Amino acid sequence: MAEAKPRSPPDRKFVTALSRGLEVLRCFGPRDRWLANQEIARRTGLAKPTVSRLAYTLTRLGYLRSSEATSKYALGGAAIGLGFAALGQMDVRRVARPFLQELSQYTKASVHLAVNDRLSMQVVDTYWNSASFVIDIGSRVPVATTSLGRAWVSSLPAPERKRILEAMRVARPADWPVNRKRMEQAFRDFDAHGFCFGLGDWRREINAVAAPLLLPDGAGPIVVGVSGAAFQLEQDVLKRDVGPRLLALLGNVRSGLSPDRELEGG
Amino acid sequence: MAEAKPRSPPDRKFVTALSRGLEVLRCFGPRDRWLANQEIARRTGLAKPTVSRLAYTLTRLGYLRSSEATSKYALGGAAIGLGFAALGQMDVRRVARPFLQELSQYTKASVHLAVNDRLSMQVVDTYWNSASFVIDIGSRVPVATTSLGRAWVSSLPAPERKRILEAMRVARPADWPVNRKRMEQAFRDFDAHGFCFGLGDWRREINAVAAPLLLPDGAGPIVVGVSGAAFQLEQDVLKRDVGPRLLALLGNVRSGLSPDRELEGG
DNA sequence: CACCTCGTTTCGTACCGCGAAACCACGTGC
DNA sequence: GCACGTGGTTTCGCGGTACGAAACGAGGTG
Numbered sequence: 001m002a003e004a005k006p007r008s009p010p011d012r013k014f015v016t017a018l019s020r021g022l023e024v025l026r027c028f029g030p031r032d033r034w035l036a037n038q039e040i041a042r043r044t045g046l047a048k049p050t051v052s053r054l055a056y057t058l059t060r061l062g063y064l065r066s067s068e069a070t071s072k073y074a075l076g077g078a079a080i081g082l083g084f085a086a087l088g089q090m091d092v093r094r095v096a097r098p099f100l101q102e103l104s105q106y107t108k109a110s111v112h113l114a115v116n117d118r119l120s121m122q123v124v125d126t127y128w129n130s131a132s133f134v135i136d137i138g139s140r141v142p143v144a145t146t147s148l149g150r151a152w153v154s155s156l157p158a159p160e161r162k163r164i165l166e167a168m169r170v171a172r173p174a175d176w177p178v179n180r181k182r183m184e185q186a187f188r189d190f191d192a193h194g195f196c197f198g199l200g201d202w203r204r205e206i207n208a209v210a211a212p213l214l215l216p217d218g219a220g221p222i223v224v225g226v227s228g229a230a231f232q233l234e235q236d237v238l239k240r241d242v243g244p245r246l247l248a249l250l251g252n253v254r255s256g257l258s259p260d261r262e263l264e265g266g
Numbered sequence: 267m268a269e270a271k272p273r274s275p276p277d278r279k280f281v282t283a284l285s286r287g288l289e290v291l292r293c294f295g296p297r298d299r300w301l302a303n304q305e306i307a308r309r310t311g312l313a314k315p316t317v318s319r320l321a322y323t324l325t326r327l328g329y330l331r332s333s334e335a336t337s338k339y340a341l342g343g344a345a346i347g348l349g350f351a352a353l354g355q356m357d358v359r360r361v362a363r364p365f366l367q368e369l370s371q372y373t374k375a376s377v378h379l380a381v382n383d384r385l386s387m388q389v390v391d392t393y394w395n396s397a398s399f400v401i402d403i404g405s406r407v408p409v410a411t412t413s414l415g416r417a418w419v420s421s422l423p424a425p426e427r428k429r430i431l432e433a434m435r436v437a438r439p440a441d442w443p444v445n446r447k448r449m450e451q452a453f454r455d456f457d458a459h460g461f462c463f464g465l466g467d468w469r470r471e472i473n474a475v476a477a478p479l480l481l482p483d484g485a486g487p488i489v490v491g492v493s494g495a496a497f498q499l500e501q502d503v504l505k506r507d508v509g510p511r512l513l514a515l516l517g518n519v520r521s522g523l524s525p526d527r528e529l530e531g532g
Numbered sequence: 533c534a535c536c537t538c539g540t541t542t543c544g545t546a547c548c549g550c551g552a553a554a555c556c557a558c559g560t561g562c
Numbered sequence: 563g564c565a566c567g568t569g570g571t572t573t574c575g576c577g578g579t580a581c582g583a584a585a586c587g588a589g590g591t592g
Contacts, residue, residue: 012572013324015549017580021284022327022344031356037539047582052540057281061288062383065485075352077486078288080390081383083349084404087343088296117347124346132326135405136360138350177544219331220343265447278541283549303570313551318571380590490569 020046021054025063025079030140086111090115090158091123092215092222095256099249100127100224102210107242108226110135112210114148116220119164119171124247135227144168144179147198147210148225150186154196155212155221195243200230207233215257224250286312287320291345295298339512349457356490358481359391361522365515366393373508375494376401378476380414382486385430385437387414401493410434410445413464413476414491415451421478421487423444459510461509466496467489473499475509479516483524490516 020221027043029037029102035043041051055073058064062078096113104111112135115124120140135141143149145162153164169176177256186196195211202208210225226233228243234240293301293309301309307317321339324330328344329404353359362379368375370393378401379391386406401407409430419430431449435442452462461477468474477490492499492508499508 011324013319015283015319017281018287020456023420025348028351033355053279053281056279057284077381077383079352079380080349081290081388083346084388085294089299115343115346122347122350156503189312196390230454
């Protein structure tokens with residue numbers, strides 16, 4: 001939704017129909033598997049017939065599938081294919097794997113690799129050893145209240161940083177005062193140490209530390225984080241042991257990516 | 267102006283611009299990370315300015331990102347987000363995990379969970395213990411030459427089966443004679459045992475067995491497969507030990523999914 | 533049956549997206 | 563320096579596409 005500017009858009013390059021179709025796909029969060037036409041219309045702010053046509057198109061292309069009993073849609077196989085095509089191109093994952101595994105073993109905690117998507121961090125790799133608590137691949141966690149998210153925001157240049165904070169404020173005005181305070185603390189942490197903390201404010205009893213990895217290929221920053229039971233990962237441990245190890249890991253990963261084969265699609 | 271339109275079907279419901287935009291995204295295979303405007307135009311058969319506009323739109327929405335040096339695009343974070351949103355709704359994965367892990371341990375081989383996307387099988391979960399060869403999450407393998415693909419085709423009703431085979435024939439005419447023979451053998455295997463084999467014809471020295479899991483939620487069949495070194499997983503072992511265990515596993519998974527909470531979105 | 537609710541189809545019109553051609557921006561050879 | 567080649571973007575008028583109000587249809591309920 002939003003973006004509804006029927007009068008003013010001098011942006012002749014922007015293809016509205018495409019944008020709307022993708023907006024329909026975006027409706028499907030992890031929470032809602034089946035959405036009715038009307039619900040999609042409500043969420044996107046589009047007219048019913050429009051949704052009907054877009055959904056029809058998406059279904060024909062395999063991005064949606066419709067329940068037999070009709071009138072409900074769910075994400076289809078093509079959507080998965082698309083996401084994994086994107087995932088497969090992140091050779092960071094391949095390079096980082098052994099390091100992440102090792103760190104996971106050492107810390108006896110979970111190690112995550114995440115990318116940003118709007119106001120969420122999308123976990124694209126997970127390693128754990130005996131942790132009872134697992135953020136699975138595919139999980140999404142909020143930017144605002146996790147170390148993963150804070151590390152990501154911290155790594156952005158000032159203007160983008162500001163845009164994100166503004167978006168956060170608008171999205172959850174009630175939480176903004178506390179979020180803002182925590183975020184500013186995160187910036188200080190990042191400047192001082194190079195990593196950010198998450199101390200029980202996403203989930204009680206879960207502490208975490210995370211740091212961004214900037215790649216030279218123009219992609220958004222990737223974030224690596226360690227999380228585990230608070231009694232095991234006290235802030236002091238995170239700051240003095242886990243955090244520095246995390247930074248060392250990032251250095252290893254960075255040099256593991258051959259620095260000269262950029263933009264080579266082959 | 268009266269009369270007919272000789273060209274496209276009068277499918278007033280189909281939104282062309284959306285379809286084209288998604289076609290652009292589809293260009294990006296695992297092979298090609300960066301695509302130039304022209305290359306996209308070539309692959310999709312669209313006119314250059316059209317591609318330019320679609321790419322612009324997709325970039326603004328986060329589905330693509332453009333290299334600094336301009337003129338090249340790669341898949342962006344939103345694409346990943348979309349795929350994982352779809353993935354997160356497959357609670358099969360959650361339920362199946364312990365069983366898959368156990369089977370992986372028992373067989374000392376890799377165990378995969380895959381869904382179909384056109385002529386590929388998309389691996390959405392992987393378990394391995396000490397296997398040297400790993401098909402990672404996100405890998406795609408061909409339908410035609412793998413046990414995963416064969417099991418999937420075997421599970422389809424006759425008409426769809428036919429359609430897929432036809433698509434396979436068109437896509438790779440040269441390989442069709444041998445593929446057809448193998449596929450027919452796969453159908454016989456499936457009828458006889460309930461699973462299909464892959465014996466070194468995708469990768470030498472890799473044997474595999476796979477079986478489909480049909481879920482009551484109207485989704486396409488999901489496929490579970492075991493693969494490993496040929497000398498460890500001889501066909502006889504696959505047929506007499508691993509295969510039956512695989513079927514038992516599917517039974518467990520199926521009953522693990524509470525059979526009555528269908529179509530219930532959040 | 534009348535009366536909901538929700539999804540799809542119709543249909544005329546506004547306007548959106550299309551693509552030939554012009555326009556740029558870089559490289560490259562001479 | 564210039565012509566030339568290549569590859570991407572912008573212009574702009576036209577055709578037809580996608581939009582959405584309203585009509586239609588399909589289930590469900592009293």
